[in-house]
Amino acid sequence: MLSWVDGQPAELLSVKDRGLAYGDGLFETIAVRAGQPTLLNRHMTRLAEGCTRLKIPIDLPFVCAQVQAFSQQLGEGVAKLILTRGDGQRGYAPPQPAQPRLILQAGAKPVYPSAYAEQGVRLFACATRLAEQPLLAGLKHLNRLEQVLARSEWRDAEHAEGLMLDTSGRVIEGVYSNLMLARAGVLVTADLSRCGVAGVMRAELLAYAAAQGVECQVRDIRYAELLAADEVLLCNSVYGVWPVHALQAHTWPVGPLTRKLQAFARDLLDC
Amino acid sequence: MLSWVDGQPAELLSVKDRGLAYGDGLFETIAVRAGQPTLLNRHMTRLAEGCTRLKIPIDLPFVCAQVQAFSQQLGEGVAKLILTRGDGQRGYAPPQPAQPRLILQAGAKPVYPSAYAEQGVRLFACATRLAEQPLLAGLKHLNRLEQVLARSEWRDAEHAEGLMLDTSGRVIEGVYSNLMLARAGVLVTADLSRCGVAGVMRAELLAYAAAQGVECQVRDIRYAELLAADEVLLCNSVYGVWPVHALQAHTWPVGPLTRKLQAFARDLLDC
Numbered sequence: 001m002l003s004w005v006d007g008q009p010a011e012l013l014s015v016k017d018r019g020l021a022y023g024d025g026l027f028e029t030i031a032v033r034a035g036q037p038t039l040l041n042r043h044m045t046r047l048a049e050g051c052t053r054l055k056i057p058i059d060l061p062f063v064c065a066q067v068q069a070f071s072q073q074l075g076e077g078v079a080k081l082i083l084t085r086g087d088g089q090r091g092y093a094p095p096q097p098a099q100p101r102l103i104l105q106a107g108a109k110p111v112y113p114s115a116y117a118e119q120g121v122r123l124f125a126c127a128t129r130l131a132e133q134p135l136l137a138g139l140k141h142l143n144r145l146e147q148v149l150a151r152s153e154w155r156d157a158e159h160a161e162g163l164m165l166d167t168s169g170r171v172i173e174g175v176y177s178n179l180m181l182a183r184a185g186v187l188v189t190a191d192l193s194r195c196g197v198a199g200v201m202r203a204e205l206l207a208y209a210a211a212q213g214v215e216c217q218v219r220d221i222r223y224a225e226l227l228a229a230d231e232v233l234l235c236n237s238v239y240g241v242w243p244v245h246a247l248q249a250h251t252w253p254v255g256p257l258t259r260k261l262q263a264f265a266r267d268l269l270d271c
Numbered sequence: 272m273l274s275w276v277d278g279q280p281a282e283l284l285s286v287k288d289r290g291l292a293y294g295d296g297l298f299e300t301i302a303v304r305a306g307q308p309t310l311l312n313r314h315m316t317r318l319a320e321g322c323t324r325l326k327i328p329i330d331l332p333f334v335c336a337q338v339q340a341f342s343q344q345l346g347e348g349v350a351k352l353i354l355t356r357g358d359g360q361r362g363y364a365p366p367q368p369a370q371p372r373l374i375l376q377a378g379a380k381p382v383y384p385s386a387y388a389e390q391g392v393r394l395f396a397c398a399t400r401l402a403e404q405p406l407l408a409g410l411k412h413l414n415r416l417e418q419v420l421a422r423s424e425w426r427d428a429e430h431a432e433g434l435m436l437d438t439s440g441r442v443i444e445g446v447y448s449n450l451m452l453a454r455a456g457v458l459v460t461a462d463l464s465r466c467g468v469a470g471v472m473r474a475e476l477l478a479y480a481a482a483q484g485v486e487c488q489v490r491d492i493r494y495a496e497l498l499a500a501d502e503v504l505l506c507n508s509v510y511g512v513w514p515v516h517a518l519q520a521h522t523w524p525v526g527p528l529t530r531k532l533q534a535f536a537r538d539l540l541d542c
Binding site for chain 1: 282
């Protein structure tokens with residue numbers, strides 16, 4: 001499978017990389033259609049924001065050019081980008097200056113049952129909670145053991161995704177998706193200033209909904225509010241939008257706002 | 272520098288390793304003296320406990336034999352062990368079965384100013400707080416961005432270590448050390464069931480102190496208690512014990528319990 005390290009075809013990297021040692025880096029998962037990366041501006045903006053917060057120097061024009069060239073070779077599928085702080089010596093102190101490493105890996109476009117998008121998905125209720133760490137919240141960094149633990153909680157295909165709460169019990173997101181709900185025509189998604197990953201599709205949907213005149217609220221969500229919602233949906237930059245129809249004994253109908261956002265996401269991802 | 276991957280000399284590993292992708296693994300930093308790993312039983316016990324909690328299968332006799340053979344080749348220095356869940360495909364779900372990967376890297380024995388052990392160290396007051404995540408607390412896992420951020424807060428050599436509190440303000444540990452205090456003859460160290468790394472030297476010191484008839488308490492520590500302590504010390508499995516003599520404007524004397532534990536640690540590490 002296609003794989004580049006710092007612009008060269010390579011399937012190996014140094015054992016000294018700080019991405020391995022400490023998860024000291026960031027990643028993006030980019031859907032590629034007809035040789036073009038989708039939502040590139042959003043992905044690059046989030047990556048740059050992550051680099052600013054983690055103080056990892058980034059050559060953004062180089063990274064953009066690499067993603068475009070890689071996508072052209074890939075054609076169709078998913079490009080996973082990993083940017084690490086590069087090699088380090090022993091110890092947590094970041095090297096000065098750091099020489100970041102860019103890794104691009106190709107994957108096939110994932111095939112999900114068509115029922116996920118059509119009838120909606122059932123959420124698994126994850127026992128794994130998200131810890132509250134404002135310094136890392138929102139970033140798509142490489143410290144993902146919480147997601148690994150959460151995704152290990154179920155193996156059946158009946159559950160497409162898992163619901164994650166934070167350690168205080170707020171509704172945050174899916175394991176690999178953001179979550180939104182609609183109530184009385186208002187679109188609500190979790191404030192991600194304590195934990196969670198601020199997804200690029202989430203940002204796209206919020207901007208689109210606002211432009212359509214839909215009131216959008218980014219704020220804390222109580223569990224009871226989730227249950228009382230008119231519509232619930234999941235989104236990410238690879239599959240777009242899935243309605244949520246069930247969580248344990250609770251069910252929701254698939255509503256018109258969800259279908260509208262789903263159509264918009266399909267256009268964005270050309271799928 | 273000496274480096275092995277799965278028992279073979281190698282300085283590269285697969286870009287598909289889940290240690291890189293998600294920090295999905297554990298590590299140990301082992302002082303090596305005269306071709307022997309020190310505190311091997313403690314290191315292997317913690318590693319096995321981490322594997323149990325993260326559900327990473329481990330061939331413990333193989334890992335022990337590898338560390339011993341690697342140490343023999345290294346002679347003197349530090350052996351860093353990384354055990355990851357091995358390669359993965361896209362997505363958080365752990366591969367079934369996983370094929371873990373063992374990485375061993377050699378480092379020189381770090382040289383610290385002799386004043387650190389003799390007169391004690393000054394602690395930097397880190398603004399970075401440790402998030403509370405009971406599912407990962409105590410483990411020496413590869414999700415270490417909090418330590419990277421904390422260690423980035425100072426660069427001067429005046430501060431040997433940094434003090435880390437949790438997000439609720441409890442005193443937890445140093446960035447790469449555990450912390451203990453003595454008050455009225457009682458040895459106290461933080462409960463690490465919400466965050467922190469349960470160090471092997473911490474375990475050794477607690478066992479030794481208890482055997483010497485010293486009352487030991489593992490419990491939450493308020494900041495005010497730290498300041499009111501008679502003695503404060505740091506410990507890890509590479510340097511042993513350092514007295515703490517200062518934190519901002521506050522100072523502590525170097526006391527007799529610290530010196531006793533320091534002598535014990537020197538014997539253990541043969542340094």
